Amino acid sequence: MIPRYSRPDMVALWEPENKFQIWFEIEAHAADALADLGVIPKEAARKVWEKGKFEVDRIDEIEREVKHDVIAFLTNLAEHVGPDARFVHQGMTSSDVLDTCLNVQLAQATDILLADMEGLLKALEAQAVRHKYTVCIGRSHGIHAEPTTFGLKMAQAYAEFDRNRERLKAARTEIATCAISGAVGTFANIDPRVEEHVARKMGLAVEPISTQVIPRDRHAVFFSTLAVIASSIERLATEIRHLQRTEVLEAEEFFSKGQKGSSAMPHKRNPILTENLTGLARIVRMAVMPALENVALWHERDISHSSVERMIGPDTTITLDFALVRLTGVIEKLLVYPENMKKNLDLLGGLVYSQRVLLALTQAGVSREEAYSLVQKSAMVVWNGEGDFLDLLKADSNVTKAVGEATLASLFDPGYHTKHVDTIFRRVFGDL
Numbered sequence: 001m002i003p004r005y006s007r008p009d010m011v012a013l014w015e016p017e018n019k020f021q022i023w024f025e026i027e028a029h030a031a032d033a034l035a036d037l038g039v040i041p042k043e044a045a046r047k048v049w050e051k052g053k054f055e056v057d058r059i060d061e062i063e064r065e066v067k068h069d070v071i072a073f074l075t076n077l078a079e080h081v082g083p084d085a086r087f088v089h090q091g092m093t094s095s096d097v098l099d100t101c102l103n104v105q106l107a108q109a110t111d112i113l114l115a116d117m118e119g120l121l122k123a124l125e126a127q128a129v130r131h132k133y134t135v136c137i138g139r140s141h142g143i144h145a146e147p148t149t150f151g152l153k154m155a156q157a158y159a160e161f162d163r164n165r166e167r168l169k170a171a172r173t174e175i176a177t178c179a180i181s182g183a184v185g186t187f188a189n190i191d192p193r194v195e196e197h198v199a200r201k202m203g204l205a206v207e208p209i210s211t212q213v214i215p216r217d218r219h220a221v222f223f224s225t226l227a228v229i230a231s232s233i234e235r236l237a238t239e240i241r242h243l244q245r246t247e248v249l250e251a252e253e254f255f256s257k258g259q260k261g262s263s264a265m266p267h268k269r270n271p272i273l274t275e276n277l278t279g280l281a282r283i284v285r286m287a288v289m290p291a292l293e294n295v296a297l298w299h300e301r302d303i304s305h306s307s308v309e310r311m312i313g314p315d316t317t318i319t320l321d322f323a324l325v326r327l328t329g330v331i332e333k334l335l336v337y338p339e340n341m342k343k344n345l346d347l348l349g350g351l352v353y354s355q356r357v358l359l360a361l362t363q364a365g366v367s368r369e370e371a372y373s374l375v376q377k378s379a380m381v382v383w384n385g386e387g388d389f390l391d392l393l394k395a396d397s398n399v400t401k402a403v404g405e406a407t408l409a410s411l412f413d414p415g416y417h418t419k420h421v422d423t424i425f426r427r428v429f430g431d432l
Contacts (some may be wrong), residue, residue, distance in 0.1 A: 001318040005280060010321040013108050014314040016056045022101040023073055024052055026198055027088050030180060033197035034190075040087035047084045052077055070094040091190030095301060096180045099214040102309060103175050104202055106222060109317035110172040113229075116324035117165045121158060123331040125429060128154035132421060135414045136250055136341035137352060142242075146352050147345060147417040150251070150336060155428045157236045162428075164229045171225040174218050178202060179210035184300040212301035216294040219309070223291035226316050230284035233323050237274035237281075240330065244271045250341045254333035273330050280323045287312035345414065349382045350389035356411040357393060357403075364402040374399055 001011075012018060028048045035045035054076050063072035071094075078085030089097075132151035137144050178199035182190045199206045207214050243251040253271050255261070261268030290312060294305035345352065354375050361371035378392035378399075393399050393408055400408070425432065 001315055001322075005322045006318050007321055007325065010109060010112050010318050011314075013105055013112075014318070016059075019101060019105070020054050020056065020059065020073060022104050022202075023070075023097050024054060024077065026097050026100050026180075026202065027074075027077070027092075028052060029198045029201040030090075030092060030190075030194050031088060033194040034087070034090055036197075037191055037193065039191070040090060041084075044084035044087040048081055048088060051081045053080050068094075070097055091182050091188075091194075092180060093183045093212060095213045096182065098306075099210075100178045100180065100198065100202065100204065102313060103177055103204060103214065106219075106313065106317070107172055107176040107203070109313075109321075110168060110175070112321055113226075113317065113324065114165065114168055114172075116321055116328070117161060117168065120324055120328045120331065121161055121165065123328050124154050124158040124161065127151075127331055127334065127336075128158055128425070128429075129432065131336060131338075132425065133418055134336070134338050134341065135345065135418065136338075137345045137347075144344075144348055144352055146355065147414045149418055149421060150338075150341065152421065152424060153239065154331075155425060157232075157239075159428045160232050160235070161229075164225075164232055167225050167228060171222045173205075175222045176204050177207040177214055177218065178204035179207040179214045181207075181210050181212075184212050185210040211297075211299070213297065213305075216291075216297065216305055219305075220288075220291045220295050223287045223312060223316060226320050227285040227288045230281040230320060230323065233327055234278050234281035236327065237277040237330075240274045240334070241271045241278070244274075248340070248344065250337055250344060252335040252337070253330055254335055273326060277323055277327055277330075280319050280326075283319050284316050284323070287316045348389075349387070350412050351379055351382055353389070353412045354379050356416065357399075357408065360403050360407065360411055361399065366402050 028045075031040060031045040031048045034040045035042040054073060058076045058079075059069070059072045062075050063069050066072055066075070074085070074089055077088065081088065128151045130151070131154065132149060134150040135147050136150050136153075138146050138148035178195060179185070180190060180195035180198050181187050181192070187195075196206055198204075240251060240253065242248065244253065252269065253273050255269045260266075261270045261272075290308045294308055297305060358368075358371050358375045361374065362368050366374070374396065375393075378387075378389060378396060381387050381392055382389045390408065390412055394405050
């Protein structure tokens with residue numbers, strides 16, 4: 001990814017230095033296990049740890065000749081270890097190193113993403129509590145529906161990302177496996193106990209059965225999980241973008257002193273961060289189809305998946321890391337305008353209480369079909385800007401005959417719609 005959408009800690013996981021360090025640790029731990037089993041001398045295993053090192057530039061130089069990255073790494077390692085390097089990589093195949101390393105990197109990346117998620121959840125909870133009873137209009141199909149609260153909007157987002165946190169934990173468990181099973185995965189030339197040792201040392205689980213690669217259904221689940229999280233980011237970003245529209249302006253991205261919104265129009269304050277997040281979500285989702293297609297490899301192994309994963313591994317995790325942190329900043333600094341929420345709530349002259357009137361009529365003995373017609377008749381007049389809903393209902397004798405004027409007036413109370421907010425909050429947050 002380009003530096004503009006990258007954070008250093010996540011980028012560092014995908015740098016060659018980290019990758020080759022993981023390769024070295026896999027080989028060195030395998031050597032320890034082989035020495036314990038008496039396959040190689042213990043002194044050789046000790047020298048791998050003591051003398052083993054690598055240089056990225058030298059590996060690249062060797063690879064230009066041999067056209068094989070693992071061989072290039074082993075050749076460079078041997079230049080430091082000396083004659084005992086012949087005991088390195090005993091019974092192993094390249095995929096044992098490559099696949100185990102990739103899963104270590106994905107697990108490392110997930111730990112950063114989980115920390116990001118914690119920050120976002122904290123920001124969402126703070127806004128939810130702050131605006132627990134800040135009444136605003138709820139919209140369906142983009143049209144005014146009934147009152148809700150801005151706190152409930154934030155609580156919904158919290159619950160969604162809380163689910164995503166659990167999905168991400170499960171995805172980490174799914175992806176964090178190790179395979180040191182040799183050519184075509186039969187352990188013919190390496191004892192399964194070597195795999196168990198390496199897995200334990202690298203913080204991974206043993207892959208129950210590999211071919212010559214770790215099965216890519218695991219990776220498909222992992223990248224699909226990242227895509228779901230990205231879609232949740234876009235969902236919340238889209239909500240904020242809509243709320244920032246000039247005609248709505250119920251919430252707005254923070255606009256710092258000296259910030260400019262447009263090169264042409266000095267008055268502009270555009271939702272650039274949430275628009276950016278919408279775009280970044282597309283990049284993360286872009287990886288799903290290639291990850292799914294990687295599942296179907298030829299027989300025990302091919303490398304059609306390799307080039308894909310070299311790109312989508314870094315790109316998705318770096319992008320999602322950046323997006324989660326950016327969204328957290330948006331939520332923490334979000335400008336919320338309760339007065340505009342009140343203005344918009346009253347925009348339709350009370351029409352948002354139409355369901356309460358409908359239900360009151362049915363409870364008074366009017367059939368649902370007739371009640372709906374009576375309410376809609378007055379509602380459509382107001383919709384066309386020709387009156388006040390409550391006044392029109394009071395003027396309709398068919399309505400007041402069933403429901404008195406005082407009762408009608410009591411139905412136009414936004415507080416009615418917040419009576420179960422506490423219940424919802426307890427479901428989402430527990431006892432705050």
